[in-house]
Amino acid sequence: MTIATNSLTETTTEPFATPGLSQGDVADYFALLKPRVMFLVVFTALVGMVVVHPDVHPVVAFASLLMIAIGGGASGCLNMWWDADIDAVMTRTRKRPIPAGKIAPGEALAFGLFLSAGSVIMLGLVSNWLAAGLLAFTIVFYAVIYSMWLKRSTPQNIVIGGAAGALPPIVAQAAVAGHVGWESIILFAIIFMWTPPHFWALALVKSGDYARAGIPMMPNVKGADHTRLQILVYTLILAPLSLAPVAMGFGGLAYAIIGTLGGLGMLALAVQVYRLREGEPAARVAQQLFGFSILYLFLLFATLLAEHAFGVFRPVFG
Template structure:
């Protein structure tokens, strides 16, 4: 598949845009940021340590700002393809509400601020993981993988899976098997979540020249991959209970949620090639968001119950 060359964006000094505060907030990708903050908070709560509440709040703010910085840098670099995709065309940079240079500077300043704050207020292991997450998302995923391989989501998913590990490290000062399991849940969840989206947004990705799995390998192969990863997601979800850092009640709920995930993926697998409605893919995409929130909410409740019962 021939890829569209990235358009040159003139970043020479010029008059500043008339961007509003809302435009800069949009650069932070608030919905993505909220998920990052939530999963990082769960990682922090489950860690075997009790940080000072003030330091915990500052650490969470630093992680949130780092996530927002990644979003701003992603929108700066991807302005050319965002402009031709229906679901991203109204973002601040392609619409001209924020100048590319402003988005770049905003993202870089927030990146440095977030990493330095987390290092000084928590520890430098957590700060290093945050810096790596920003680098991986912006440079490895956005600048390289996204435009070059249909495995972009698989490899690039590591960036979105790191926040609970960062939260854990910010409190415990180390990385453990438990934090790796939290990473694994999100890492395995990412491909079926985004490939379901790619099935019913394949036209958007084709116009932008992004080699998403349906456009490169076809719908049938994509649906098989979705189902295979969904099985792995279902297994990973029960690992916290199997490894003993979550309760049996959590394990039962995670198994039920995993079974539902597999059922939605099975409906996608049975979907006829060329079906334009793509209702099963849309249903899986929606449920995948519910699944991830529910899994981490259950871990949060489980962790709080353990603290209160201790």
């Protein structure tokens, strides 16, 4: 099937699923949920729960976390349904279930909508409707505001759209505590500021892919040099911001050490990305920043989780 839309710069012949029974299996439907992104949702949401030490039944906490995970997967599924045309022309996404012809777009849409509604309703029933409303907002923000509008219209797509990926700790804290506190807001801010340098580092490497798909990523619209500067600016803000949990009293000594060392590592790589302007070394260091940023965020949240879940929290001040 030939696909051509106004957002694409060329056509592709990647086969979409033909009408009839789906060729996809359980693994293909699971792939629609973007499992790697869903893992990040679950992980950051879990940290959002444990940092407040709520007096909540573990079954309620587990059920809430499960519904947040399903809601995150549902938004990924809806994103894949909407982005099937551009996924078909990008080398890193063309093997996804819809462009590969394993699952029909209509089936993916129905699956995503079912999971979205089910996760929001069940979270409201097992926890509270504040958390359910925040989960619904997260799904709508990612599937509609980011996927359908921002991604194809502005180079700031990752900056604004990053709010969706940063919301799970807030949803999780609301689920177990019944309110939104400073702890989850700070975790939101860290993820929000982490997202641009993380994705723009990848965009520097994959700019050709994004250009073929007609996605206005920062390197394709503002140029690689401007993108490198933006990566450095955001990292300069992120590094000290990541230590805010220490100042607020819910990040301990271990977190302070990891946050400081990790922030210095991010800054060192961001400076290298800014200085190296072209050629294989520039692409290599951008790829290194992308990979290190994942490790950095994981270590920050894993340390908070260990400090609060396993009783090793040692305050830096007081």
